[in-house]
Amino acid sequence: MTAEYSAHHLQVLEGLEAVRKRPGMYIGSTDSRGLMHCLWEIIDNSVDEALGGYGDRIEIVLHRDGSVEVRDRARGIPVDVEPRTGLSGVEVVFTKLHAGGKFGGGSYAASGGLHGVGASVVNALSERLDVEVDRGGKTYAMSFHRGEPGVFAGPEPTSAFSPFEKSSELRVTGRAPKGATGTRIRYWADQQIFTKDAAFSLEELEQRARQTAFLVPGLELVIRDERAGDDTEINEASFRYDGGISEFAEYLATDPAITDTWRLSGDGTFTETVPVLQESGAMVPTEVERTCHVDIALRWGTGYETKQRSFVNIIATPKGGTHQAGFEAGLMKTIRAQVEQNARRLKVGNDKLDKDDILAGLTAVLTVRLPEPQFEGQTKEVLGTPAVRQIVTNVVNRELGARFSSTKRDDKSQTALLLEKVVSEMKARISARTHKETQRRKNALESSSLPTKLADCRTSDVNATELFIVEGDSALGTAKLARNSEYQALLPIRGKILNVQKASIADMLGNAECAAIIQVIGAGSGRSFDLDLARYGKVILMSDADVDGAHIRTLLLTLFFRYMRPLIEAGRVFAAVPPLHRVVVMNPGSKPNDVIYTYSEKELHGLLSKLSKAGKRWQEPIQRYKGLGEMDADQLATTTMDRAGRTLRRVRMEDAEAAASVFELLMGNEVAPRKEFIIDASARLDRERIDA
Incomplete structure (x- = not known):
């Protein structure tokens, strides 16, 4: 910092320098979100052509070397000379900000590109960009290094680069088939600009391609992901919807x-x-x-x-x-x-x-x-x-x-x-x-209106309380002894609750188990749900570690997702993680034996292998928990309920959406998708996992 401040302190950024200096202004950020925004800019140029009736297929290829390529069969970027700049149309599009055919010149009736900065911004933020254009029976090509046109000595972005000195050249590299037009753009995002963890999201790309295919009937978008490795692992998806x-x-x-x-x-x-803009230059x-x-x-x-x-x-x-x-x-x-x-x-x-x-x-x-x-x-x-x-x-x-x-x-x-x-x-x-205006939160002494099977906690501090929804009365008995009654409440449910995915609201409210859960949480349901009225800070689903337990957990998640979604969005719904095995490691002499819990078959085999190498023995048979009721209170408290040693899985919004989607497929009203799923998935079934 200096007290002197004059004109020579001012810096004027020419051309694409401004983009490289302040990329966030043009693409929002320099993480994966900004990387995807660059790709949308290139894809949207091809989509604008299809929107005008030129071209019916766009291909997006994610290459193994980190580059991405977009190919279309549209009119192709103009290759003739733009009179004001004396540059080819290709160079104007990729090197000049606010230049393009979408400023009301008659080339596009309606388009998504409005500011003329899309392609040029992508070029400025790319270590290398190659463009090929098919027009008039010829294939034209041009390459850029961080926005500067020139020639690369090899196919890699790190190859020696020679910028044009006197005048740039749009090379003719071959002959195009008669009547064929289109553009192919391949670029490598600049690692100097984007963060190290920035990556193209295949899921987001497919979602955007599907959306575009719906909006432009008859347009086919093909996505090829070649990043996985050999040719057998290439992931390809195609989207086309004629119904709009x-x-x-x-x-x-x-x-x-x-x-x-x-x-x-x-x-x-x-x-x-x-x-x-008039010919005189005045607006x-x-x-x-x-x-x-x-x-x-x-x-x-x-x-x-x-x-x-x-x-x-x-x-x-x-x-x-x-x-x-x-x-x-x-x-x-x-x-x-x-x-x-x-x-x-x-x-x-x-x-x-x-x-x-x-x-x-x-x-x-x-x-x-x-x-x-x-x-x-x-x-x-x-x-x-x-x-x-x-x-x-x-x-x-x-x-x-x-x-x-x-x-x-x-x-x-x-x-x-x-x-x-x-x-x-x-x-x-x-x-x-009306109900909300008259309702008051019941404390422990006023809880007579709550279900009789609820074992409530004593504290009224919502932030500290936890509601465990447990499977069956047998687990409830053990959980009552294992809980801390100061802040842990228990609500048992009898087996599998109603499938709310295809039930009406009236049926859901008429179901005793669903109504009890909504009543105990105390915040209403559906659009009237008020998160501030929830009686517990955490809701923990505690079911057996078997197929039926997973099914019950899915049913409960579907109920919360459809009728108490703000609880999930606030991160207040959890799944308990009970152990699958209890391994007693035998110690020599009078030293007490060690008890180790494992939570998967893989973890168990790894533990046994480790014990064998260390020359330690364990009691046989190893106890396998098929239900919560098989644990005693101390074991359940230590592994699943005590805050000091338990593990909880927070249910995120995407988890709930996935559960609802799968449940709609497996238990919904539509039979045909379920039949197709069973047939397709039968080849992947591991027969040894069937407990028969």
């Missing part, structure tokens, strides 16, 4: 349907004033007319969760924006009007619908397409174009209103069911609010 966003909504929905998947579509026009405000196309797929199910996905020119807007606000406003206006018209039949009274009542059980995919949309920042997470809100609202009002006034039998029955569901959600919300 209707299929997307059906894919996202998990609950039984009340309505079919409805499509609402329409157009609207608006004018906006934008600065237009002149000009009023232009825009057309916005709206396409929505939505359906209501029996559940209470809301799943909304919104997109602008196939770019996801996870934080919404004016299009999503217009969609929700249109739903509110239309359905409120329908409920008022049918108020006597639905027995509404003077109560008013809330937005959450209408969105409960809704699965919707909202897409809008318009030229030059206004986003907040390069990451494009929020749409800001004001006029889109009213256009979307008008489309929803018109199309959804037509569905309610339809004379078709299916439409009439489905809209009637929808209104009944919305009104029942409203009544449930009002009832829950």
Whole structure:
């Protein structure tokens, strides 16, 4: 630091230097998230071409050397000379910020690339980038090193590099098949920029490819992961959906349907004033007319969760924006009007619908397409174009209103069911609010309303308390002796609870075991669940270490996932880890024997091998615990319940989602996927694991 501060202290970053100096400004971060953002920028350029009707296949290849390649069959990047810069179109796209064909020049009616920095930013943050273009019967190629064009001596990013000195050259490397056009881009992310643990996520890539295939019907996206090793381990997945966003909504929905998947579509026009660059170099405000196309797929199910996905020119807007606000406003206006018209039949009274009542059980995919949309920042997470809100609202009002006034039998029955569901959600919300206002947390002396089989704890400090949900009365007896009654409560359940995956809310609440769990936790269920009212700081599922125990744990997880999800999101649901084996190591003389617990067959065999090498003996037979009731109180306390020595597995949100997905497959209403799963998985079955 110096007191002197003059113009020579100022630094001007030219060209791509600014990107390398402040990469977070352009890609958000330099970890795996930023690495994936770079890949999206390249893929989205190919998708924009497919959106315009050019090309129907995009390939993404994750190579063994850490590079990634994107191939398409679109028009190909222009190879002729751009008159202002005197550079080829390829070099302009990859070296000049804010340069591209998506600034209203007529090349794209609607696109996701808006700022002209995508490809050039990826180039600036790559140790090496190679691009090949097929156009006019020729294959053109160009290479870059950290954004600078030149020639590499070899195929590796570390090969000797010679930058162009006087003028750059777009090389002709071969002949392309007649009529073939397209672009192939391969790049190596710069290790000087990205963190060491940054890596491409195959799961995230497949999720994004699936989403894009839904949004652009007829487009096939192929992903090849060659990073594993030899050719036999190459992982390839292909995504293509001709049904578009209707299929997307059906894919996202998990609950039984009340309505079919409805499509609402329409157009609207608006004018906006934008600065237009004149030949003189001045920016002149000009009023232009825009057309916005709206396409929505939505359906209501029996559940209470809301799943909304919104997109602008196939770019996801996870934080919404004016299009999503217009969609929700249109739903509110239309359905409120329908409920008022049918108020006597639905027995509404003077109560008013809330937005959450209408969105409960809704699965919707909202897409809008318009030229030059206004986003907040390069990451494009929020749409800001004001006029889109009213256009979307008008489309929803018109199309959804037509569905309610339809004379078709299916439409009439489905809209009637929808209104009944919305009104029942409203009544449930009002009832829950009334109950919440009058409810007070019961202390130990006021717990007469709680189930009699609950063995409650004495402390009223929620942060310190633990509720163990145990399997069966036999385990309960042992657990009562093993627990610390000051802060550990016990609730036994009788065998396998109701499969709430395909049961109605009424059936769930009518089931004694499910109702007891909800009542004991004391925070309600579904949308009315209030985490602040939960009576225990931890909920621990303690079941036997066998197949039935795993089944019961899955049933319980499904109950928590569907009706008490905030507990899981807050990390307050755990699974106890009881041991499988008890090994008594015999010591010579009068020295007491050592007791070692193991938690898997692999761990047991490793322990026995280690003891054998050390020349130690153990008692035979080794005790194998098939149930919690086989332990005495001291053993259960030491291994499973005592905070000093136990192990707990925290149930994370992704664990619960996986459990619900598997349970829907194995125990849901759809038989065909279950049959297919059994047939496919039969070849992987280890027959020796069957206990028969």
